[in-house]
Amino acid sequence: MKTVSSVDPQTARRARGIGIRAVAKKAGVSTATVSRFLNRPESVSAELGSRIRTIIDEVGYIPDASARALSSRRTRTIGAIIPTIDNAMFAQGLQALQRYLASQNYLLLLATNEYDLDVELAQARNLVSRGIDGLLLRGDAHHDALRDLLRSQEIDFVNVGVYSPDKPYPSIGVDNAAAGRCIARHLIDLGHRSIGVVAAMQRNNDRAQARLRGVTSAIAEAGLTLEPDWFVQVNYKLDEARQAGRAILKRANRPTAIVCGNDVIAYGVMLEAQKLGFDVPRDLSVVGFDDLEWSRHLQPSLTTIHMPTDEIWTRAGEYLVNKLEGHPAMMHREIDFSLVVRESSGPPPSTTARKKAAE
């Protein structure tokens, strides 16, 4: 892999910064000539090359941020690519991240990729070509081309929302599988033997996948099965969650508890259950994930996993800032979750009570 010899990167960057036109004009040559010289110095005479080099050094003024970035390698801008902002957890986390970065004098630029890895790659290319100092990415499922891009451009980055200590790239997050296991265990410990799951869409969502993995492994460890009829995947929409709840609860054979992939799904399932005449938690336990703001105010209040979103995103920002400023930075960081037991979970109805409810 022979690399083409060129003018030293420092000089080339400065030339691009001040605008090749200005250099060309001063040197009395065309922009094409200057451009050629920057990419292949041997394509012009030694004398011309030396003249162009001198002019570049003399002129020096860099009019725009991107060029400044090229010469000094610092824009004090950090990018973050997230699936969507139409999600309370992302919105909250980004707000916390932004506050932290602002306090460190960094500007935060956001782009969304709607769970599409191709779009994520395009957005990353776009941000990198603007000259960001660092990048936050959601999860660790990315295009190889994205990893290559970050490596070749030497962009510091961190995967947020996953904790993968065995992987060679930085990650910070909660062990979602452990959290999934924890909340399923809570229901099993209460005595539930028939448990349903309304999960978030699994595609391109490693966080949702990890949670589901934890839930199903806890169920399997207890010697129980997750009936296919009691398992639905839905988008982050109240309406879809309601329909999923309805589909599960209208069956003759139904679970006594439903684990929901996140609180929004839990709200939908719980609302529908109540509408269908179920008393939560007496007839049915419903649990969520994330501990959104409303969860403690609902009636009954929602049992859920508290996710320290602010802390996750702030620490991710800290990692990047420390790395950029040459301070020691922990490459992997696991943040603790906690089970918050409220009113929506309780013991399963006794067999007689269940028979009565079924009538």
Added chain:
Amino acid sequence: MRRSRRNRQTIKMSDVAEAANVSPSTVSLYLRRPGAVSKRAGAAIQSAIEELGYVPNLMAGGLAAARSRVVGVVVPSMRNAFFAQTVSAMQAIMSSRGLQVMFGNTDYDEAAELDLVRAYLSWSPSAMVITGLHHAPLTRDLLRAADCPVVEMWELGASPIDLAVGFSHDEVGRAQARHLIRKGRRRLAFLGARMQDDRRAMQRADGFAAEAREAGIAAEIVHHIKPASAETAAALLAKALAKDPAIDGVAASNDTIALGLLFECVRRGLDVPQHLSIIGFGDLEFAAFSNPSLTTIRPFGDVIGEEIAGLVLSVLEGGERPENAIINTGFVVVERGSA
């Protein structure tokens, strides 16, 4: 197509041109105005860019004057879903035309807004989209001097710098008051969060009070400096009841407050709507599913995004200033159970 293992930094526009079988000037045009090349050429160029891993650095090679494909968007908050819908709708249309939406959150801070605007303008964006009509003088100057379309969104009223898509918040406040009055409420209050920063909420409050006053009906404006939350709503209700224990109709500055009010009323044993009618603003997803379901005002956040995309594209691709520089996307009153 041969796969090059060259360091991506040395892949040039001419390489892309060669791979796509077009001239370098066509590639250059595509990078600046994707809609200006034929679909076939555009597709060939895009696929060459991806295959070669070309990262277009439009600042190099004397293209400093060329426009990037970035649309810089500035929003004041991400707490509410309003701006999320708009950005989403805008992005869906713009990305299909090769424009990439980048956004930033100011948290209602004018200095942060200036920083963001400066950052975007340094990239020669294809367009700027900024929330509201009020900006710091320097920000306004920068936007006026920008030579790309500038759209101010989510607010109509004063003259925009260039283009505007939104609706009148004064009208929203008036509509909230009219609805409560029509329902027979006679002692009104507008409960607002963070109105010292959120001018649009203040406009709604003022419109509400003006409409009530004109109808000869008592109305208070109750304010809390903290952002909208269940806690803020509870504090607002307490304050409102302390001022006037007989209030029977309240408008909230947004649905987050309205929902919080509903929860607080349940806790206090206050019957909604019998004892107290509540009307919100936003028609956030929860509104239809709360108990009672929330009567609210629905602005059309996604339509705002679509109209902005349409305006920007018509300027970029047509090169002309559109006939309608100001688009009123309006709102509707959604009557449900709480008022």
